[in-house]
Amino acid sequence: MVDRFENMHLRVEILTAIKDFGFDVPSQVEGKSVVTCIKGENTVIQAPSGTGKTTAAVLALLQNIDYKNAKCQAVILCSTRELALSVQAVVTGLGKYVRVKCRICEETTQDGGILVARTTMINVHVIIGMPCHVLEAITKKVIDTDCVKMMILDNVDQMISRAMTEQICDIHRHLTEAVQTIALLTSLGARESDLVSWTMSESVLVDVCDNTPSLENVRQYYVQVEREEWKLETLTDLLETLGPCRQTVVYCNTNSQVDWLAQEMRARDWLVNVLHDGMSAASQEQMRTDFISGSVRLLVTTDTMASGNHVPVCMNYGLPAMAGDYLYRFGTTDKTDRRRLVISLITDEDREKLSSIELFCNTSINELPASVTDLV
CATH class of the missing domain: 3.40.50.300 (P-loop containing nucleotide triphosphate hydrolases)
Structure with missing residues (x-):
C-alpha cells in the first residue's frame, strides 16, 4: 500500500x-x-x-x-x-x-x-x-x-x-x-x-471488496405496486409529490421501455428527455447536455446515464437483472455529501431481486413512507 x-x-x-x-x-x-x-x-x-x-x-x-x-x-x-x-x-x-x-x-x-x-x-x-x-x-x-x-x-x-x-x-x-x-x-x-x-x-x-460501499447519504425505498401496468400512474404521482424542481432520473431495463414510458409521460404533459444507446451519438449528447444544464429536469434512460451519477432523485421503473447494476445506477456517496433518494417500483415478482440487492449492498431497503418530500 x-x-x-x-x-x-x-x-x-x-x-x-x-x-x-x-x-x-x-x-x-x-x-x-x-x-x-x-x-x-x-x-x-x-x-x-x-x-x-x-x-x-x-x-x-x-x-x-x-x-x-x-x-x-x-x-x-x-x-x-x-x-x-x-x-x-x-x-x-x-x-x-x-x-x-x-x-x-x-x-x-x-x-x-x-x-x-x-x-x-x-x-x-x-x-x-x-x-x-x-x-x-x-x-x-x-x-x-x-x-x-x-x-x-x-x-x-x-x-x-x-x-x-x-x-x-x-x-x-x-x-x-x-x-x-x-x-x-x-x-x-x-x-x-x-x-x-x-x-x-x-x-x-x-x-478491495472488503470495503462496503458508502451509502450513508443515500435514502433507499421501494413502492409496492400490485400490477406492472399500474407503475406508470404510481410514478407520475410520486413525481408530482416531489415537485418539478427535483432533478430526477428514471431507469428502465430496455430501450423500448424507455421510449414507451417517455411517450406515455409526454402524453400526460410531462417535459421529459430520453437517453439510451439505440440513439445516435449526437442525440445522446444533446439529451445529456439538456439534463445536466437543468433545462430538462426529468430523464428516462437505461444504464446509459449510469456510472455513479449524483442527481438528487433516482427511480427504478424496473429493477436491474443483476444486483451489482443497482449500485452502478446511482453510485456511492459523492464528495459533496449531498443526500440522494432512490425509489424502486416493484411488484411481487420483484421481491427476490430486491432481496438480492439488499444482500449485495449490505443494506436494508424499506417501504416508502408517506412524507416523501422530507427525504430529499
Missing part, C-alpha cells in the same frame, strides 16, 4: 495534475494498484463503484506512454458512451501537462469522435470507446494497433451483462502478445473470471 502519490514514481507533470484535481492522498484502491500497473503487470482490480479504479489505471497509462510516439498506445473499452466520456475527462484532466492526445471512438465526428467509416489513420495516444465501435475502427484500419501496449477494460461486469465479451476478445486478438491488460470490476464471478483468463495468461488481483 503506497500512501502518497509522490511515492508512486509518477512524472512531475502528472503529480501537478493530481493536485489540480484536488486529490490529497491515494484511495486504498489507488494505493494498492498504481505501482503494480506501472510495472506492466496484467492486473484485475476488484472494488466497489467510486473507489478509484479508473483513476488508478489511467495514472499507470499516463506514466507509461511514450509521448514522442504519436501512434495509439492504449485502448480503453467502456460499457457505455456515458462512461467513455467520463473516462476521457479523467485522461485529459490528469494528462493535461504531459499533453496526452485522446479521442472517443464512436459512429460520428461529434466532439472529436472518430468516424469509423473513414479510411484515414488516426494517430492519438489513447482511444476510448465501446467495444463495438473500437473493433470496427480496428477492422477498418482506422486505428493502428502495432504500438498498443495497454488495454483497459472499464466496468467489466457491465460489458459482460451487455453481451460485449466476444467483441472484447476480438479486439484482444488484434493486439500484440505483449499487451498489458487491466480489468476493472466490482465483482469477480464465473463469467468475469473466464474473460480475465482469456485476455491474460497471468495476472495480479487487487481486491
Whole structure:
C-alpha cells in the first residue's frame, strides 16, 4: 500500500495534475494498484463503484506512454458512451501537462469522435470507446494497433451483462502478445473470471471488496405496486409529490421501455428527455447536455446515464437483472455529501431481486413512507 502519490514514481507533470484535481492522498484502491500497473503487470482490480479504479489505471497509462510516439498506445473499452466520456475527462484532466492526445471512438465526428467509416489513420495516444465501435475502427484500419501496449477494460461486469465479451476478445486478438491488460470490476464471478483468463495468461488481483460501499447519504425505498401496468400512474404521482424542481432520473431495463414510458409521460404533459444507446451519438449528447444544464429536469434512460451519477432523485421503473447494476445506477456517496433518494417500483415478482440487492449492498431497503418530500 503506497500512501502518497509522490511515492508512486509518477512524472512531475502528472503529480501537478493530481493536485489540480484536488486529490490529497491515494484511495486504498489507488494505493494498492498504481505501482503494480506501472510495472506492466496484467492486473484485475476488484472494488466497489467510486473507489478509484479508473483513476488508478489511467495514472499507470499516463506514466507509461511514450509521448514522442504519436501512434495509439492504449485502448480503453467502456460499457457505455456515458462512461467513455467520463473516462476521457479523467485522461485529459490528469494528462493535461504531459499533453496526452485522446479521442472517443464512436459512429460520428461529434466532439472529436472518430468516424469509423473513414479510411484515414488516426494517430492519438489513447482511444476510448465501446467495444463495438473500437473493433470496427480496428477492422477498418482506422486505428493502428502495432504500438498498443495497454488495454483497459472499464466496468467489466457491465460489458459482460451487455453481451460485449466476444467483441472484447476480438479486439484482444488484434493486439500484440505483449499487451498489458487491466480489468476493472466490482465483482469477480464465473463469467468475469473466464474473460480475465482469456485476455491474460497471468495476472495480479487487487481486491478491495472488503470495503462496503458508502451509502450513508443515500435514502433507499421501494413502492409496492400490485400490477406492472399500474407503475406508470404510481410514478407520475410520486413525481408530482416531489415537485418539478427535483432533478430526477428514471431507469428502465430496455430501450423500448424507455421510449414507451417517455411517450406515455409526454402524453400526460410531462417535459421529459430520453437517453439510451439505440440513439445516435449526437442525440445522446444533446439529451445529456439538456439534463445536466437543468433545462430538462426529468430523464428516462437505461444504464446509459449510469456510472455513479449524483442527481438528487433516482427511480427504478424496473429493477436491474443483476444486483451489482443497482449500485452502478446511482453510485456511492459523492464528495459533496449531498443526500440522494432512490425509489424502486416493484411488484411481487420483484421481491427476490430486491432481496438480492439488499444482500449485495449490505443494506436494508424499506417501504416508502408517506412524507416523501422530507427525504430529499
